[in-house]
Amino acid sequence: MNIKTSFFLAYTSIKRGSKGTLVMTILIMTLAYVNLVFISSIFGGIVEAINRESINNQYSNIVIEPGINKTYIDNKEAIQLIDTIPGIIGSSAHYVDKALISYDEYNDGNNIKNGKWVVKSIDIKDERKVTEIHDSIIEGSYLESTDRDQIMIGKEIAGGHGGGLEHLSLGGILVGDKIDVQFSNNIKRTYTVKGIFSVKNTQVDQMAFITKKEMESILKVHNLASEILVKIDNIGEEDIYINEIKNLGLQNEDIKRWDELMGFTSSASSSFTMISVILGVIGTIVAGVTIFIIIFVSVVNKRKQIGILKAIGMKENTIIFSFVIQALFYGIVGIILGASVILFILRPLFIANPLDFPVGWVSLKVTFNIIRISNISLLLASLVGGFFPAYRGARESILKSIWE
Amino acid sequence: MIIEVKNLKKTYEGRVPTHALKDINFGIKKGEFVALMGRSGSGKSTLLHQIGLLDTPTSGEIIMKDTNLVLLSESKKAEFRLKELGYVFQSYALLPELTALESVYLPLMLLNIDKKEYIRKATEMLEKVGLGERIDHLPKEMSGGEQQRVAIARALVNNPSILFADEPTANLDTESSEVILNLFKKLNKENGQTIIMVTHEPDDKKWVDRVIWLKDGVIEK
Numbered sequence: 324m325n326i327k328t329s330f331f332l333a334y335t336s337i338k339r340g341s342k343g344t345l346v347m348t349i350l351i352m353t354l355a356y357v358n359l360v361f362i363s364s365i366f367g368g369i370v371e372a373i374n375r376e377s378i379n380n381q382y383s384n385i386v387i388e389p390g391i392n393k394t395y396i397d398n399k400e401a402i403q404l405i406d407t408i409p410g411i412i413g414s415s416a417h418y419v420d421k422a423l424i425s426y427d428e429y430n431d432g433n434n435i436k437n438g439k440w441v442v443k444s445i446d447i448k449d450e451r452k453v454t455e456i457h458d459s460i461i462e463g464s465y466l467e468s469t470d471r472d473q474i475m476i477g478k479e480i481a482g483g484h485g486g487g488l489e490h491l492s493l494g495g496i497l498v499g500d501k502i503d504v505q506f507s508n509n510i511k512r513t514y515t516v517k518g519i520f521s522v523k524n525t526q527v528d529q530m531a532f533i534t535k536k537e538m539e540s541i542l543k544v545h546n547l548a549s550e551i552l553v554k555i556d557n558i559g560e561e562d563i564y565i566n567e568i569k570n571l572g573l574q575n576e577d578i579k580r581w582d583e584l585m586g587f588t589s590s591a592s593s594s595f596t597m598i599s600v601i602l603g604v605i606g607t608i609v610a611g612v613t614i615f616i617i618i619f620v621s622v623v624n625k626r627k628q629i630g631i632l633k634a635i636g637m638k639e640n641t642i643i644f645s646f647v648i649q650a651l652f653y654g655i656v657g658i659i660l661g662a663s664v665i666l667f668i669l670r671p672l673f674i675a676n677p678l679d680f681p682v683g684w685v686s687l688k689v690t691f692n693i694i695r696i697s698n699i700s701l702l703l704a705s706l707v708g709g710f711f712p713a714y715r716g717a718r719e720s721i722l723k724s725i726w727e
Numbered sequence: 728m729i730i731e732v733k734n735l736k737k738t739y740e741g742r743v744p745t746h747a748l749k750d751i752n753f754g755i756k757k758g759e760f761v762a763l764m765g766r767s768g769s770g771k772s773t774l775l776h777q778i779g780l781l782d783t784p785t786s787g788e789i790i791m792k793d794t795n796l797v798l799l800s801e802s803k804k805a806e807f808r809l810k811e812l813g814y815v816f817q818s819y820a821l822l823p824e825l826t827a828l829e830s831v832y833l834p835l836m837l838l839n840i841d842k843k844e845y846i847r848k849a850t851e852m853l854e855k856v857g858l859g860e861r862i863d864h865l866p867k868e869m870s871g872g873e874q875q876r877v878a879i880a881r882a883l884v885n886n887p888s889i890l891f892a893d894e895p896t897a898n899l900d901t902e903s904s905e906v907i908l909n910l911f912k913k914l915n916k917e918n919g920q921t922i923i924m925v926t927h928e929p930d931d932k933k934w935v936d937r938v939i940w941l942k943d944g945v946i947e948k
Contacts, residue, residue: 328836331829332822339824339865631820634781635834635881636809638802721781725816
C-alpha cells in the first residue's frame with residue numbers, strides 16, 4: 324500500500340470534487356454526531372436531575388438507620404461525633420413516623436379529608452446543611468426551632484399545586500389552615516400549616532415536617548433518631564465516609580449510600596441509560612449507513628477511474644485506503660463541527676434554559692465519556708461505512724471497471 | 728524478444744463457451760511498433776488485455792524478462808504493470824480531479840520517487856507531448872486530443888518496456904488522431920519505445936513496423 328498516494332487521491336477528490344456533495348456530507352455527519360451526543364447528554368441530564376433531587380432533598384449522601392430489631396439509633400455520643408469527621412458537611416437526625424393527617428375544611432365534621440403520610444422531625448439548623456427543602460417553600464415559610472404547633476407539608480399532601488397525586492391530597496390546604504395529625508402511638512395533635520414546599524421528588528412532596536422538640540414530646544424520647552442523613556463534600560466518596568462513621572461506634576446500624584436507597588428512581592435511571600445506549604447504537608448505525616451510501620455512490624461514479632488506477636499499477640489497498648481516508652475526513656469534520664455545536668451552542672443554551680421535567684431541572688450533561696464514545700462511534704461508523712463499498716469497488720476486475 | 732506469447736487461449740465460459748483467443752503464438756522485438764488489427768470480434772482487444780496483464784488468459788504463457796507473467800499474483804501483476812508497462816485507452820481515462828501534471832506524476836508517486844524529481848519528470852514528459860503550457864489544467868479544461876496526450880505522457884513517464892494502446896484515436900477527429908500517431912511514431916523512432924497498438928483503421932498501417940492480423944481468435948497473418 325502506498326499511503327502517500329492514498330492521501331493524495333483523497334485530498335484531490337475532496338478538494339476538487341463536488342462542493343455541494345461535500346457540504347451535504349459534512350452536514351449529515353455533523354447532525355449524526357450532534358444526534359449521538361445530544362441524546363446521551365439529555366438522558367444523562369435526566370438521570371443527573373433524578374440523582375440530584377434524591378441527594379438534595381431526600382437522602383443526602385449517606386443514610387444511617389437503626390440496626391435490626393431496633394426502633395432508634397441510640398448511640399448518642401457517636402451521633403454527635405459524625406459532624407467532626409473531616410469532609411462531612413453536616414448531618415441531620417430525623418424521627419420518622421407514619422401518621423394520619425386530617426383536614427376538616429368547614430370545621431363541621433362533614434367532608435373531612437385525610438390520608439396517611441410520613442411525618443418527619445427535623446433539627447432546623449442541622450437540616451439546612453443536608454437538604455435544600457428550605458429553598459423549596461412555595462407558600463408560607465420554613466419551620467423555626469421554637470415552633471411547636473406548626474407543621475410544614477409537601478404539595479402532594481396540601482393539594483392544589485399541580486401535584487401528580489392530587490386525588491390523594493387534602494384538596495387544597497392553605498398556609499394558616501389547621502390540620503389534625505394522629506401519630507402511630509395514637510397521640511393526636513392539631514397543627515397550623517406554616518409552609519408548603521415543592522421539590523421535584525414526589526416521595527418528598529408526600530412528607531410533612533415538624534420540629535425535633537415537638538416530635539420528642541410525642542414519641543417521649545430524647546436525642547435519639549430514626550434516621551440520620553449525612554452530607555459529604557464529594558459525591559462518589561460515600562463508602563470512605565461510611566467506614567469512618569462505622570468506626571465511631573455505629574457498627575450495628577444500617578448505613579447506606581443514597582443510590583442504594585433509590586429503588587424506583589434507580590430503575591428509572593437505569594431505563595433512561597438503557598434507552599440512551601439503544602438510541603446511540605441506532606444513531607451510530609444510521610451514521611455508518613449514511614457514510615456507506617455516500618462512499619458507495621462515489622465508488623460507483625468512479626468505477627472507471629478505479630479500473631484505470633489499477634491498470635496503471637496501483638494496488639487495491641491504496642485505492643481502498645483513499646476512500647477510507649475520505650470517509651474518515653467526513654467523520655472527523657462532522658465530529659469537530661458537531662462538538663462545536665454541542666459545546667458552544669446547545670450546552671450553554673440548555674444551561675441558561677434548563678428543561679422543566681417532573682424529575683427536576685434537566686440540562687445537557689455533556690461528559691468526557693459521552694464525547695469520547697460518540698467520537699469513537701462516528702469514526703468506527705466512517706471506517707466501516709467507507710471500507711466496504713471501497714473494498715467492493717477495488718476488488719472488481721480492471722476490464723469490468725473500465726468497460727462495463 | 729521483449730515479449731513472447733505461447734499457446735495463449737482465452738475462453739469466456741457460459742452456456743455456450745466463447746473461444747475469444749485460440750492458441751496464439753507470436754513474439755515482439757524490442758523497439759518494434761506493432762499494430763493488432765482485425766474485424767470487430769476478431770480478438771485483438773482481448774489479446775491486448777491478456778498481454779497487458781489487464782486480464783488473465785485461460786491458458787498459455789506470456790514471457791517477459793524470463794518470467795511467465797501469467798503465473799504472477801495479482802499484487803505482483805500490479806507491480807509489473809507499474810514498472811514495466813504503459814497504457815493508453817480509447818477513452819483517455821484520466822481522473823477528473825487531477826490536473827495534467829498530477830495525472831502524469833501519479834505513477835511516479837506510486838514508485839515512491841522524491842517529490843521534486845517526480846514533478847520534474849512529469850513536467851518534462853508533458854513538454855515532450857506538447858502540453859508544457861497545460862500542466863495545471865483539469866481534463867474538463869482540455870480537448871479530447873490533449874487529454875489523450877496527457878494519457879500518453881502518463882503511460883510513458885515510468886519508462887515502460889512496452890506501451891499498449893487500445894484504439895487510442897477512436898474518439899478523436901482526424902487532426903488529433905494524426906497528432907497522436909505522429910507522437911507514437913516519434914517516440915518509437917527517437918526513444919526506441921516498443922508499442923503494441925490495437926486499431927481498426929486500415930490507414931494506420933502506415934505508422935507501424937508490423938501488423939498482426941487476427942481473425943476469429945487466431946493470427947491470420
